[in-house]
Amino acid sequence: MSDSEIITHDIIIVGAGLAGTWAAMTAGEEKLDIAVLSKVHPLRSHSGAAQGGIAAVLNNVRPVEGTGPRGPLEPIPPGGEAVDSLDLHMFDTIKGSDWLGDQDAIEIMISEAPEIIYAYEHMGCVFSRLPDGRIAQRRFGGHSAPRANYSADYTGHVLLHTIHEQALRRGVKFYSEWYCMDLIVEENICRGIVALDILNGKLYTMRAKAVMFGTGGYGRAWKITSNALANTGDGVAISYNAGVPLMDMEFVQFHPTGLYQKGILMTEACRGEGGYLVNSTDERFMERYAPDKMELAPRDLVSRAEQMEIEEGRGIGPDSQGLYLDMRHLGEQKICERLPQVRDLAIKFAGVDMIDAPVPIQPTAHYSMGGIPADSNGQVIADADGTHILGFFAAGECACISVHGANRLGTNSLLGASVFGRRAGRAMAEFVKDGADLQPIHDDPLQRNQERIKHLMDGDPASNNHESVSRIAEELKGTMTQNCGIFRDEERLANAMRKVNELQERYKSARIMDKSGRFNTDLLEAIETDHLLTFSEVVVASGMARTESRGAHYRTDYPARDDEDWLKHTLAHKEEDKPKLSYKSVNIDWEKFPPQERKY
Amino acid sequence: MANCSFEGQSVTVRIQRFNPEVDKKPRLKEFVITLEPGTTILDALREIKNEQDGSLTYRRSCRHAICGSCAMNVNGKNMLACNQPLKDHLDRKGRITIRPLPYQPIIKDLVVDRSVFWGQYQRVKPWLIPPRDVPEKEFCMSPEEVEALKNAEKCIMCGACYASCQVIGLNKRYIGPHALLKAFQRILDPRDSAPGERLADVAGDDGVFRCHTIFNCIDACPKELNPTQAIETLRKLAQKRQAFDAQRRERQKSLINSAPIMSAERPGV
Ligand SMILES: Cc1cc2nc3c(=O)[nH]c(=O)nc-3n(C[C@H](O)[C@H](O)[C@H](O)COP(=O)(O)OP(=O)(O)OC[C@H]3O[C@@H](n4cnc5c(N)ncnc54)[C@H](O)[C@@H]3O)c2cc1C
Numbered sequence: 052m053s054d055s056e057i058i059t060h061d062i063i064i065v066g067a068g069l070a071g072t073w074a075a076m077t078a079g080e081e082k083l084d085i086a087v088l089s090k091v092h093p094l095r096s097h098s099g100a101a102q103g104g105i106a107a108v109l110n111n112v113r114p115v116e117g118t119g120p121r122g123p124l125e126p127i128p129p130g131g132e133a134v135d136s137l138d139l140h141m142f143d144t145i146k147g148s149d150w151l152g153d154q155d156a157i158e159i160m161i162s163e164a165p166e167i168i169y170a171y172e173h174m175g176c177v178f179s180r181l182p183d184g185r186i187a188q189r190r191f192g193g194h195s196a197p198r199a200n201y202s203a204d205y206t207g208h209v210l211l212h213t214i215h216e217q218a219l220r221r222g223v224k225f226y227s228e229w230y231c232m233d234l235i236v237e238e239n240i241c242r243g244i245v246a247l248d249i250l251n252g253k254l255y256t257m258r259a260k261a262v263m264f265g266t267g268g269y270g271r272a273w274k275i276t277s278n279a280l281a282n283t284g285d286g287v288a289i290s291y292n293a294g295v296p297l298m299d300m301e302f303v304q305f306h307p308t309g310l311y312q313k314g315i316l317m318t319e320a321c322r323g324e325g326g327y328l329v330n331s332t333d334e335r336f337m338e339r340y341a342p343d344k345m346e347l348a349p350r351d352l353v354s355r356a357e358q359m360e361i362e363e364g365r366g367i368g369p370d371s372q373g374l375y376l377d378m379r380h381l382g383e384q385k386i387c388e389r390l391p392q393v394r395d396l397a398i399k400f401a402g403v404d405m406i407d408a409p410v411p412i413q414p415t416a417h418y419s420m421g422g423i424p425a426d427s428n429g430q431v432i433a434d435a436d437g438t439h440i441l442g443f444f445a446a447g448e449c450a451c452i453s454v455h456g457a458n459r460l461g462t463n464s465l466l467g468a469s470v471f472g473r474r475a476g477r478a479m480a481e482f483v484k485d486g487a488d489l490q491p492i493h494d495d496p497l498q499r500n501q502e503r504i505k506h507l508m509d510g511d512p513a514s515n516n517h518e519s520v521s522r523i524a525e526e527l528k529g530t531m532t533q534n535c536g537i538f539r540d541e542e543r544l545a546n547a548m549r550k551v552n553e554l555q556e557r558y559k560s561a562r563i564m565d566k567s568g569r570f571n572t573d574l575l576e577a578i579e580t581d582h583l584l585t586f587s588e589v590v591v592a593s594g595m596a597r598t599e600s601r602g603a604h605y606r607t608d609y610p611a612r613d614d615e616d617w618l619k620h621t622l623a624h625k626e627e628d629k630p631k632l633s634y635k636s637v638n639i640d641w642e643k644f645p646p647q648e649r650k651y
Numbered sequence: 652m653a654n655c656s657f658e659g660q661s662v663t664v665r666i667q668r669f670n671p672e673v674d675k676k677p678r679l680k681e682f683v684i685t686l687e688p689g690t691t692i693l694d695a696l697r698e699i700k701n702e703q704d705g706s707l708t709y710r711r712s713c714r715h716a717i718c719g720s721c722a723m724n725v726n727g728k729n730m731l732a733c734n735q736p737l738k739d740h741l742d743r744k745g746r747i748t749i750r751p752l753p754y755q756p757i758i759k760d761l762v763v764d765r766s767v768f769w770g771q772y773q774r775v776k777p778w779l780i781p782p783r784d785v786p787e788k789e790f791c792m793s794p795e796e797v798e799a800l801k802n803a804e805k806c807i808m809c810g811a812c813y814a815s816c817q818v819i820g821l822n823k824r825y826i827g828p829h830a831l832l833k834a835f836q837r838i839l840d841p842r843d844s845a846p847g848e849r850l851a852d853v854a855g856d857d858g859v860f861r862c863h864t865i866f867n868c869i870d871a872c873p874k875e876l877n878p879t880q881a882i883e884t885l886r887k888l889a890q891k892r893q894a895f896d897a898q899r900r901e902r903q904k905s906l907i908n909s910a911p912i913m914s915a916e917r918p919g920v
């Protein structure tokens with residue numbers, strides 16, 4: 052086509068959140084030609100919404116002696132004894148993952164954590180401080196020591212701005228408001244992408260020696276979600292369509308404290324700072340589910356406890372689907388100093404000031420543990436043997452490295468996105484410097500995508516049922532919430548699969564209203580809906596096959612963890628338009644961290 | 652203005668539409684929706700886009716006032732669409748009028764071209780320039796030094812202030828409240844090594860002395876920040892630029908060398 056062009060770079064990174072930007076900045080030190088694409092302006096990336104903190108063992112604080120593990124925190128004085136260790140952070144992460152996390156990758160993430168925090172600090176990130184000037188730390192769910200480093204409750208915002216600025220300083224080129232539609236892989240070698248310049252609607256083939264995805268999570272397939280509207284799992288769906296497998300897609304984290312009916316996040320730091328969860332009878336119900344860790348048990352467990360309370364009739368609100376997060380006992384000063392943003396959110400969106408009243412909350416779809424399978428250098432793999440998809444890298448929430456296994460601990464994902472983003476950046480730079488070259492493209496991916504757009508604009512000429520895409524998206528979210536949420540079983544999952552397949556069929560004759568080339572958000576939302584449908588099918592299929600309960604995947608018909616049959620990663624390949632499942636072993640240090648019962 | 656009596660009833664949302672590729676000039680289009688409890692302005696736009704006119708165009712992402720995408724002009728005032736209840740902005744007849752942010756070329760409907768805005772952001776070198784030597788661990792900033800940056804670091808670059816600044820309306824070369832706030836953040840940060848250079852730049856022709864102290868930026872800011880105060884601080888510091896620079900060099904010496912030694916071990920080992 053006449054308005055098509057080819058753009059070439061050494062390295063193309065899709066995604067300008069923490070993962071993509073770390074990669075760009077790191078590779079950018081090597082004087083390579085690097086471009087970053089983002090469908091929203093880089094500073095609008097979802098990393099900026101992270102609130103509570105980023106994990107690392109710094110040993111700056113400890114509980115006051117004699118007050119037990121839940122006691123008040125104090126700075127560790129010079130020469131004082133450390134309370135935290137890398138091994139403890141590792142153990143917490145492994146246990147949190149319900150032993151599905153790969154322990155070699157977890158070790159890397161946790162040992163590089165302190166250094167990455169100091170790197171952020173040296174680049175200008177403003178962390179909250181102790182009186183002596185060291186970085187302050189707080190508790191987080193599933194962590195047995197205070198190791199969440201934070202900037203009040205807008206940690207992600209500060210990290211994202213810091214790293215974006217530093218990438219600008221190093222001259223990284225950003226394609227802001229460009230949408231990646233397709234990944235070009237032929238014979239297990241990645242050759243580039245197809246992208247749309249949102250401003251004018253032009254399509255480009257973009258060739259590169261290495262491509263990386265840092266496209267973020269897929270929480271938008273659920274009705275109640277903490278995720279930004281942009282978190283539509285584009286990267287995972289695009290990869291899957293290009294023949295890359297997806298790993299552990301059934302594991303989706305529900306966060307215990309989304310604002311009631313809105314899903315907007317009330318950070319776990321609320322509970323880290325001491326908030327209570329109570330039901331309609333005024334009971335702190337976590338006593339019955341996790342007597343030791345209480346509200347600070349890991350998220351899968353707390354969300355299940357909440358859902359149990361709701362299903363047994365102890366919920367609050369007009370539809371009884373809510374519970375209360377009670378912060379009143381913390382007092383005005385602590386709330387205003389440590390949690391100013393969430394206080395404001397509760398006032399704005401729920402009409403409740405947490406200083407004087409409990410906040411209505413409910414579980415909200417939050418984090419995608421599954422994604423594009425990659426090794427600890429972000430190198431994407433094609434199968435259980437670890438065959439490389441040459442020149443294709445992934446990091447951040449869209450990737451499954453897998454450090455979070457079946458359930459991620461809070462504050463570990465900003466960490467994972469940063470550590471593995473940086474490692475992927477280094478690995479790509481080496482790959483290119485070692486002589487990787489541009490690879491020829493034999494297919495016509497540009498035309499394929501032009502047709503896709505044309506089809507959405509014209510609708511199916513053979514059909515006169517031109518449905519709106521937004522209705523399909525809404526129905527999908529309904530079924531995923533109802534049938535593929537916190538509690539799952541054979542029947543619900545089968546219902547979900549039927550519905551997803553029906554919606555996929557209906558999508559074929561859907562049509563958009565905006566036919567213009569310029570800034571066509573109608574078109575973008577339609578393509579995003581296609582992506583939602585694509586990965587949702589994989590989530591449901593993977594969940595149906597896994598007849599056990601592990602981490603965030605809970606089957607009421609198979610309530611126990613089954614290490615004998617299921618201590619393995621799910622891989623899903625697209626074959627004849629359907630997900631074909633296979634499995635991959637988990638990396639476990641059987642001496643040091645063998646599987647145990649998971650109790651809190 | 653706030654009026655709860657419209658809940659469950661029809662309300663009128665008037666939106667300025669414009670696609671410069673096909674339209675001669677912008678026009679207001681009316682949409683009628685039912686006001687559900689808790690509806691934000693952004694919810695209303697989404698409903699209109701989903702149910703009535705898919706071509707309605709605006710930016711949005713986080714939908715909770717942190718990504719900075721959705722600033723627009725509502726009944727003549729700039730604000731975020733996502734954290735404002737629709738009912739708070741209805742007039743007595745149940746109407747609201749939404750336009751794009753002023754002073755910037757319109758790309759389509761409520762989406763404006765922010766090139767100049769981002770250009771000014773880049774011009775002030777938003778990145779920290781750390782000293783050549785850095786401590787092994789963190790710079791031990793005092794809680795007061797951290798506190799002083801609060802006014803700036805929460806900025807989400809939504810542009811509500813920029814598009815309410817009358818100086819910007821007259822002179823696009825003016826650096827603008829958003830970028831001056833960023834410069835303030837860097838200049839006040841004890842870790843930054845180039846406060847003198849930065850002060851020289853912001854005290855130039857297009858900088859802090861252009862501000863007419865009209866305070867529109869403060870009213871517009873959804874994060875309750877105070878760019879005017881930051882600009883005033885920069886003005887004062889610019890007068891004693893060299894002394895400030897020297898002070899910074901002194902502070903950095905202690906900042907790098909005074910890191911408390913907490914134990915002989917490395918963290919976490
Ligand atoms: C409300 C909330 C609070 C959180 N709080 C915490 C916390 O306190 N601690 C913690 O550790 N984790 C937290 N998380 C999780 C954490 O924020 C994310 O996992 C992490 O930021 C993901 O970073 P990322 O770089 O992978 O992706 P993102 O930051 O989501 O960035 C994705 C990027 O990809 C781009 N992109 C996507 N698709 C396309 C496409 N098709 N074309 C072009 N560009 C595309 C986007 O524009 C964006 O730039 C939180 C998550 C949420 C939802």
Ligand code: FES
Pocket residue numbers: 710711712713714715716717718719720721722731732733734
């Ligand atoms: S949508 Fe992010 S600030 Fe409004």
